[in-house]
Amino acid sequence: MSWSRAATRLGLALVLAGVTVLGYVGWQTWGTTWVSQREHAAITDRLEQAWAADPVDPAEPADPADPAVGGGVPEGAVEVDAGVAEAIVEIPRLGADYRVPLLEGTSDEALAAGIGRFTGSAAPGGVGNLALAGHRVTHxxxxRDMPALEPGDEVVVTTRDxxxxxxxxxGGDDLEVPLTETWVVDPEPVDPDGGDVVPAxxxxxxxxxxxCSELFHTDxxxxxxxxxxxxxxxxxx
Structure with a gap:
């Protein structure tokens, strides 16, 4: 085999490898987002259909309490492929059509299907800390636009009740912490370093x-x- 032919084949192999890598990055960045946004819409539709089929009894006011771990599907929630969807989150600052399902847990599957509620954190409206996580890029x-959030912005969480x-x-970028700093999701978050960005x-x-603090990989x-x-x-x- 001549050197020119070997060089040509090597060049083609490198081009194919580059196209494959670019395709993977494109899928992760845009493809998963397109799929997940469709799933977000489908899950919110399922929640609203379930609520319409089983409306709350006005004689029984809502009592937001921490759901028991392992206690099955909470009342007003629905089972989906990614787990249990329990509410719909709206953040007006992020757009009039911003509606994302809230799922129990922060598994990869839950975060691909919506916003996740940390296991053991407060239920929507309940006493304690309703601690939520969501992707900033992909899925x-x-x-993604969390840095645009400002003090005074509303976060509306709707359940069946x-x-x-x-x-x-x-604000959305007032506090940046390492992944290992779990105090922020405690029932009563207290900064062990005495920082000035704390809950009311x-x-x-x-x-x-x-x-995530950055659009791509970060701890x-x-x-x-x-x-x-x-x-x-x-x-x-």
Whole structure:
């Protein structure tokens, strides 16, 4: 085999390898987001259909309590391929059509299907810390624009029974912590280093949003804190 032919084949192999890598990156960046956004819409539709088929009894007001681990599907939630979907999250700052399902847990499957609620954290509207996580890039990227969030922005979490409105106390990029800093999802988050970016004092029903600090791989997380300002009965459609 001549050197020129060998060089040509090597060049073709390198081109094919490059195309393969670019294709994989493209799929991870845009393909998974397209698929996940369609799944987000399908899951929110399933939730609303389930709520319409089993409307809340006005005589039994909602009582947001921490669901028991391993206790089956909570009332008003639905089982999906990624686990259990329990609510719909809306963040007006991120767009009038922003509606993402909230799933129990933060597994890869749950985060690909929506926003995940850390296991053991408070239920929507409940006492404690409703700690949420979402992708910033790939798989629907529901928190891609988290740095745009500002104190005073609303995060609305709707369940079958109620509409829970939280208001952010800190901005979306005010706090960046290593992945190992788990205090931010504690029932009562307290910065062990005494930082000044903390939840509102005196509040018993908190919200924490977490996502990657950079668009691509990073071991750091952006964190925003908020608190509940109202819980109103959900009006059946």
């Amino acid at each position: 629907g990227e529901p928190l 109620a509409v829970h409105t939280y208001v952010l106390d800190t 004092a005196g509040q018993r029903r908190l919200l924490t949003l977490t996502t 750091d997380r952006l964190v925003a804190f908020g608190h509940l300002v109202s819980s109103e009965p959900r009006r059946a459609l």
